[in-house]
Amino acid sequence: xxxxxxxxxxxxxxxxxxxxxxxxxxxxxxxxxxxxxxxxxxxxxxxxxxxxxxxxxxxxxxxxxxxxxxxxxxxxxxxxxxxxxxxxxxxxxxxxxxxxxxxxxxxxxxxxxxxxxxxxxxxxxxxxxxxxxxxxxxxxxxxxxxxxxxxxxxxxxxxxxxxxxxxxxxxxxxxxxxxxxxxxxxxxxxxxxxxxxxxxxxxxxxxxxxxxxx
DNA sequence: ACCCAGGGTCATA
DNA sequence: TATGACCATGGG
Numbered sequence: 509x510x511x512x513x514x515x516x517x518x519x520x521x522x523x524x525x526x527x528x529x530x531x532x533x534x535x536x537x538x539x540x541x542x543x544x545x546x547x548x549x550x551x552x553x554x555x556x557x558x559x560x561x562x563x564x565x566x567x568x569x570x571x572x573x574x575x576x577x578x579x580x581x582x583x584x585x586x587x588x589x590x591x592x593x594x595x596x597x598x599x600x601x602x603x604x605x606x607x608x609x610x611x612x613x614x615x616x617x618x619x620x621x622x623x624x625x626x627x628x629x630x631x632x633x634x635x636x637x638x639x640x641x642x643x644x645x646x647x648x649x650x651x652x653x654x655x656x657x658x659x660x661x662x663x664x665x666x667x668x669x670x671x672x673x674x675x676x677x678x679x680x681x682x683x684x685x686x687x688x689x690x691x692x693x694x695x696x697x698x699x700x701x702x703x704x705x706x707x708x709x710x711x712x713x714x715x716x717x718x719x720x721x722x
Numbered sequence: 723a724c725c726c727a728g729g730g731t732c733a734t735a
Numbered sequence: 736t737a738t739g740a741c742c743a744t745g746g747g
Binding site: 550551552554555558559587588589590591592593594595 | 741746
Binding site: 552633 | 726727728729730731
């Protein structure tokens, strides 16, 4: 029986061969990436793109501007992303954190553990959002676990529903190479796989990694 | 008409 | 700790 480690690495290789490099996260600045991480909470990325475009057109894609806008104005701009009232507040909270902590977060000497705990203290930033920001905005090796990741591992019998976020995160971090590139690509590839509809319906035996099988 | 999407918080038991 | 309600849009 192959080890979990070799299995996770094989999955990575197969995903990469199937979909190619994703070069995540889409976004030109750290703040744009962080904003996207909040806006995409339980939301289709297409809707997030519309909201981000609105922010860009209004020159509002900056933490300072996020704070200078009223919550209702901000909510109007991000309206297409859904949950706009709560997300407007969450973006404010994150922007407040950002102005104080983002420089520290950029410096490689600040401990990841502290940074993560710090981000998690922001209301509206949960584990996945925090890890997405750490990994893709600040280039920290903090593996991101999302609903697709759970489904993926469950479908291959590596975990069950009882596994916590932290446990799944650790499973990856203990078993894949200590490579920022691989952390970024692995999560991106899992999401792309999750979003990919089956090309071979209804037969479905050509699915990448048997994703769409039962 | 229904279901889901790159979650998170809060109230309740 | 564990469930459930709630947040809300747009595409399938």
